[in-house]
Amino acid sequence: MEEHDKFKSQIRSIYRLLTTLMVLFGITALAVVYLISDPTLSFFKEPTPVEEYAVVPSEDDFDKIENGIHVRTGFKDSEGLMAVVNNCTNCHSAQLVIQNRMNAERWKATILWMQETQNLWDLGKNEDIIVNYLVTNYPPQKKGRREILRDISWYDLKE
Ligand code: HEC
Structure with missing residues (x-):
């Protein structure tokens, strides 16, 4: 009978050891997962205050011209720029205007449409x-994708 009790208590202590190991393993795993998702431990730090209105450009920057380009829209700086900016960028991006090159007639037709x-x-x-x-700034492009090849000196392929 004594043998049996001893065996029982041995099993119990092994069981306790295994449970402790499992718990430790679980805690480590959780810590690792947390560190992966928040490596700087930012959750435990004071949040840094976000500067309000940081993204609104100042009055000067709003219509800034850089290298002849109206930065906010990408339009070329030229007579009539602001009329175009104010009337043609409300519904779609300026890019849609810029990438279309037309003559006066077709621009008028597009506006009418x-x-x-x-x-x-x-x-x-x-x-x-x-x-x-x-x-003036976005006339039709006369040239195609490339000029037609002319005066080509062909050479014979050798075997
Ligand atoms: C009231 C809204 C609105 C305003 C303001 C506006 N457009 Fe448009 N425009 C549209 C819509 C909608 C389309 C179609 C967009 C699409 O196909 O995704 C379009 C398309 C275009 C196209 C492409 C046409 C095509 O054949 O694909 C050009 C170029 C264009 N607009 C130029 C201008 C110009 C220049 C002005 C300023 C005079 C202007 N837009 C102002 C609504 C507007």
Whole structure:
């Protein structure tokens, strides 16, 4: 009987040891997972105050021109720039305007199309200013993707 009790208590202590190991392992695993998701332990630190209004550019930066480009929109700086910025960037990005190169007639037709179908307002006196700006700065591109090859000196392929 004594043998049996001894055996029982041995089993119990092994069991306790295993349980302790499992608990330690669990805690370590949790710590590792936490460290992976928050390596700087920022959860335990005072949050750094976020500066309010940090993203709103100052009045000067808002219409800044850099290297002849209106930074906020990407339009070229030229006569009529602000009329274009104020009327043509409300619904879509300036890029949509810039990447379309047309002559005056087609610019007018595009504006008319937007007025008839997209709720673009009457541009009044600004229309001429805007069309003038667009043809001056974004005229149709005469050249295609590359010039036609001319005066090519072909060479014979040797075997
Ligand atoms: C009231 C909203 C609005 C305003 C303001 C506006 N547009 Fe548009 N425009 C649109 C819509 C909507 C489309 C279609 C967009 C699309 O296809 O994703 C469009 C498309 C265009 C296109 C592409 C046309 C095509 O054939 O793909 C050009 C170029 C364009 N606009 C130029 C201008 C210019 C220049 C002005 C300033 C005079 C202007 N837009 C102002 C609504 C507007």
